[in-house]
Amino acid sequence: MGSFVFHLGKYIMLLWRVFSKPEKFSIYRRRLFDEMISLGLDSLGIIMIISLFMGAVITIQTAANIDSAFIPSYTIGFTTRQSSILEFSPTIMALILAGKVGSNIASEIGLMRVSEQIDALEIMGVNSASFLILPKILASVFINPFLIVISMFVSIGGGYLIAMATDIVTITDYVEGIQLDFRPFHVVYALIKTSVFAFLLTSIPAYNGYYASGSALDVGRASTAGVVNSMILILITNYVLTQLLLI
Amino acid sequence: MIEVAGLSKAFGDKEVLKDISVTFDAGKTNLIIGASGSGKSTLARCLIGLVDPDTGTVLYDGRNFIEMNMKERKMIRREVGFLFQGSALFDFMTVEQNVQFPLDMLTSMTAKEKVVRVAEVLERVELSHAGKLFPGELSGGMKKRVGIARAISPNPTYLFCDEPNSGLDPQTSIVIDKLIHEITLEYNTTTVIITHDMNSVIDIGDHILFIHNGRKSWEGDKVSILETENKEVLDFVYASEFMKKARK
Ligand SMILES: Nc1ncnc2c1ncn2[C@@H]1O[C@H](COP(=O)(O)OP(=O)(O)OP(=O)(O)O)[C@@H](O)[C@H]1O
Ligand SMILES: [Mg+2]
Numbered sequence: 001m002g003s004f005v006f007h008l009g010k011y012i013m014l015l016w017r018v019f020s021k022p023e024k025f026s027i028y029r030r031r032l033f034d035e036m037i038s039l040g041l042d043s044l045g046i047i048m049i050i051s052l053f054m055g056a057v058i059t060i061q062t063a064a065n066i067d068s069a070f071i072p073s074y075t076i077g078f079t080t081r082q083s084s085i086l087e088f089s090p091t092i093m094a095l096i097l098a099g100k101v102g103s104n105i106a107s108e109i110g111l112m113r114v115s116e117q118i119d120a121l122e123i124m125g126v127n128s129a130s131f132l133i134l135p136k137i138l139a140s141v142f143i144n145p146f147l148i149v150i151s152m153f154v155s156i157g158g159g160y161l162i163a164m165a166t167d168i169v170t171i172t173d174y175v176e177g178i179q180l181d182f183r184p185f186h187v188v189y190a191l192i193k194t195s196v197f198a199f200l201l202t203s204i205p206a207y208n209g210y211y212a213s214g215s216a217l218d219v220g221r222a223s224t225a226g227v228v229n230s231m232i233l234i235l236i237t238n239y240v241l242t243q244l245l246l247i
Numbered sequence: 248m249i250e251v252a253g254l255s256k257a258f259g260d261k262e263v264l265k266d267i268s269v270t271f272d273a274g275k276t277n278l279i280i281g282a283s284g285s286g287k288s289t290l291a292r293c294l295i296g297l298v299d300p301d302t303g304t305v306l307y308d309g310r311n312f313i314e315m316n317m318k319e320r321k322m323i324r325r326e327v328g329f330l331f332q333g334s335a336l337f338d339f340m341t342v343e344q345n346v347q348f349p350l351d352m353l354t355s356m357t358a359k360e361k362v363v364r365v366a367e368v369l370e371r372v373e374l375s376h377a378g379k380l381f382p383g384e385l386s387g388g389m390k391k392r393v394g395i396a397r398a399i400s401p402n403p404t405y406l407f408c409d410e411p412n413s414g415l416d417p418q419t420s421i422v423i424d425k426l427i428h429e430i431t432l433e434y435n436t437t438t439v440i441i442t443h444d445m446n447s448v449i450d451i452g453d454h455i456l457f458i459h460n461g462r463k464s465w466e467g468d469k470v471s472i473l474e475t476e477n478k479e480v481l482d483f484v485y486a487s488e489f490m491k492k493a494r495k
Binding site for chain 1: 327
């Protein structure tokens with residue numbers, strides 16, 4: 001518990017430095033652009049593949065579980081849409097990104113720490129925390145909502161392909177289901193979650209990397225810790241936000 | 248000029264620096280020598296605030312660095328060039344971008360002036376052809392030279408070099424020593440060089456500080472080091488059979 005409070009304090013102090021006024025904005029702009037490409041575009045492929053299969057599996061499992069004459073078969077489309085928008089796209093994708101982007105951030109920054117690159121920045125009068133971490137946080141918070149919206153569409157599309165390829169649900173029923181009782185607020189809720197998760201899955205691994213010390217071995221450890229910590233916090237935050245926003 | 252007085256530093260209960268007092272003059276190449284692990288790098292890091300010393304003062308031309316707040320320290324650091332022992336080049340930038348970075352951050356040069364300056368310093372370290380490469384594509388010695396180019400590009404008032412010629416062949420080593428010496432005279436730089444290399448000691452040792460187990464053991468220059476009877480210095484200087492023969 002004491003150690004949790006210690007790290008929380010240190011994390012907040014790091015964020016304080018990250019969000020202090022940058023000294024030369026032009027250099028940040030270039031970094032921000034680079035990060036959007038490396039954190040956003042580079043994750044698009046994996047997000048689409050996973051979403052496609054996820055949507056397909058939700059559709060099959062829902063169909064398999066409502067083998068009853070009393071439940072209309074458009075429920076399958078409805079369930080696929082709701083699960084994708086509310087939970088699978090925002091939360092599962094955040095966990096995937098925490099693994100992919102988080103380990104990348106922690107090891108990149110950790111390696112810069114142990115090879116004295118961070119010291120070199122500090123000596124040149126650069127606020128290294130802000131220079132290295134701020135572009136990553138901003139890029140993710142900006143780009144992840146787009147990734148997640150794409151994930152929602154692809155996931156629902158995965159269900160559609162199942163409807164086309166098998167006879168567990170007709171295309172007409174599936175399409176009726178995904179249009180049924182659509183509430184835009186659910187998408188808003190998902191995007192709020194996405195932004196918060198984007199903040200967590202970049203800033204926490206960045207914290208672990210920034211305070212790595214010693215050798216490449218410690219960078220590996222920092223990377224693992226960053227991924228695990230951000231995943232746990234994403235899940236806790238998911239619970240809190242759902243409680244706050246949906247009930 | 249950098250004046251250090253009574254500087255001590257311990258990591259936990261391990262005393263790494265003990266009561267170091269020394270003055271590094273401008274326009275001279277000041278060498279810090281000593282065995283591996285004797286505290287040389289730590290001393291340099293203390294001078295520039297990457298490590299906070301436990302006691303002591305560090306004056307940059309009369310300005311007490313230790314008592315400064317972060318903002319005032321930043322102003323001093325703008326006048327400092329620092330070559331790290333492991334070069335510490337930015338991996339995500341090309342050689343040119345690395346050398347230009349301090350110009351971006353520290354000076355108000357125009358884009359054109361920066362390009363000229365970058366070409367100029369890369370030429371001085373004989374790396375004009377390598378400007379577009381990334382640090383991952385360089386040899387250890389090339390990295391070192393890029394590190395030197397980056398350290399000197401903004402024309403620092405104070406220049407720190409942690410082992411500028413370790414990992415270089417003897418010829419390049421001499422070129423680098425000469426370069427640092429020239430710059431020191433040309434711009435009246437306060438230069439502090441950490442080294443193991445006896446050639447450098449004999450060539451450019453205007454002022455030499457010998458550290459043994461974190462303590463100042465001896466101080467002098469390239470002439471007096473060959474005449475001293477200090478046992479620790481003798482053990483260090485005449486470690487090799489070659490030097491022992493040369494002494495006779
Ligand atoms: N951050 C640190 N934490 C704990 N001990 C440290 C730290 N930095 C340095 N030391 C210790 O301080 C001592 C001096 O280290 P330093 O790097 O200054 O040696 P050096 O004289 O530069 O050696 P070399 O010539 O091998 O580079 C070493 O014993 C090292 O273990
Ligand atoms: Mg050293």
